[in-house]
Amino acid sequence: MSIYGVTKGTKFEEQVDKNGKGEEQGASMYAGLAFLAKERGLDEISEILLKIATDEMCHAGIYEVLNGHTNQDIFELLKKIAPAESNAFEGLNQFAGKVRGIGLEDAAKQIEAIALDERRHGELLKNIVDKQSK
Ligand SMILES: [Fe+2]
Ligand SMILES: [Fe+2]
Numbered sequence: 258m259s260i261y262g263v264t265k266g267t268k269f270e271e272q273v274d275k276n277g278k279g280e281e282q283g284a285s286m287y288a289g290l291a292f293l294a295k296e297r298g299l300d301e302i303s304e305i306l307l308k309i310a311t312d313e314m315c316h317a318g319i320y321e322v323l324n325g326h327t328n329q330d331i332f333e334l335l336k337k338i339a340p341a342e343s344n345a346f347e348g349l350n351q352f353a354g355k356v357r358g359i360g361l362e363d364a365a366k367q368i369e370a371i372a373l374d375e376r377r378h379g380e381l382l383k384n385i386v387d388k389q390s391k
Contacts, residue, residue, distance in 0.1 A: 262325025
């Protein structure tokens with residue numbers, strides 16, 4: 258049986274939300290530390306921290322599902338999100354240009370790398386949705 262929404266409307270709803278927010282913060286904190294470790298050439302440590310970040314993201318996702326925050330209609334939601342991911346490519350490249358404009362070349366490069374990821378996310382989602390609708 259699915260755990261979707263089972264804590265919604267119960268006395269645990271608030272605690273589940275709180276736990277979820279904590280996990281989200283943990284995920285970005287560990288991902289940030291992983292990036293810093295990588296910058297310093299600490300590749301093994303970076304990988305461990307990134308794995309922990311992924312765990313925390315998964316935990317956040319479970320809390321989302323418990324309180325029924327995630328749209329249950331997976332493909333309907335992905336169909337809506339795919340264009341936003343693809344469009345982010347252009348927006349982020351413009352943003353990277355502005356960041357470059359104040360002399361932050363390395364930061365601009367990272368934002369451009371994010372832009373490429375978002376475009377890839379858009380393509381992946383579109384493929385999923387297209388396959389599903391066949
Ligand atoms: Fe966690
Ligand atoms: Fe994305």
